[in-house]
Amino acid sequence: MTEDTKVDPVQACPIAPVIDVVFSRWTTPILWTLNEFGKHRFVELERRIGVITAKVLTQRLRQLERDGLIVRTYYPEVPPRVEYEISDLGRSLAPLFQSLSEWSPNLDKVAEARQHYDTHEPAHRRP
Amino acid sequence: MTEDTKVDPVQACPIAPVIDVVFSRWTTPILWTLNEFGKHRFVELERRIGVITAKVLTQRLRQLERDGLIVRTYYPEVPPRVEYEISDLGRSLAPLFQSLSEWSPNLDKVAEARQHYDTHEPAHRRP
């Protein structure tokens, strides 16, 4: 790395685009829930995820639908009913979810590291 | 899912905290680069990642250092030198990076899905 030229973002980190598509804000619980527990209606998702507002949930659902990761089905009844489910493409994320949940025990170490960083304050660390 | 009570966020999606720690904005290219290519100085990271500003890069490096995912070493020379490298904990993310890069070919399907969604506009889809 001695050149002065900057690197193409995708070249610089090939996995970043995956993160953008799959794990941008709020999409993780949506995809995980639909993958884990199957079809959900709008209010069911809203309740299960807990703190999300309807507006934001709608935005994220549209985005995921557009990206082909979930399927939206509208039933023109009264009252209207909509069901969201994971698509085949979305289902292909399963190994990724698996890797993530396998790593999650390490969060304890992260918590420890934070504790250590916040309590100890070595003077020699900064310039 | 018939109760009216909202679910605890962590219960609702156990992998979300991992995303927050490891794949929040800008941390992906930093961790990936350090894991893939070893030690980097500040400017080297800045150039390799490309579009990030020094301020934001500093913020993210501090965060990752605090979380124990990278190690910062300061050499009090003139001019000063700082080296960042992945920690053992950070290295444990390797399988995760692997899963992510294995999924990345599917980004083509995402692009197709977007194309389809944007061109076709079926009227029966919305309430």
Next chain:
DNA sequence: CTGTATCCGAATAGATACTG
């Protein structure tokens, strides 16, 4: 029920200038 529309405040990132 499943959204949309609007307004507003908070959080984030970028630009720029400056320091040890």
Next chain:
DNA sequence: CAGTATCTATTCGGATACAG
């Protein structure tokens, strides 16, 4: 070189009201 300090622009989410 490796940052910090400010200021500003933009984005994002929350609250509210309302519609089909």
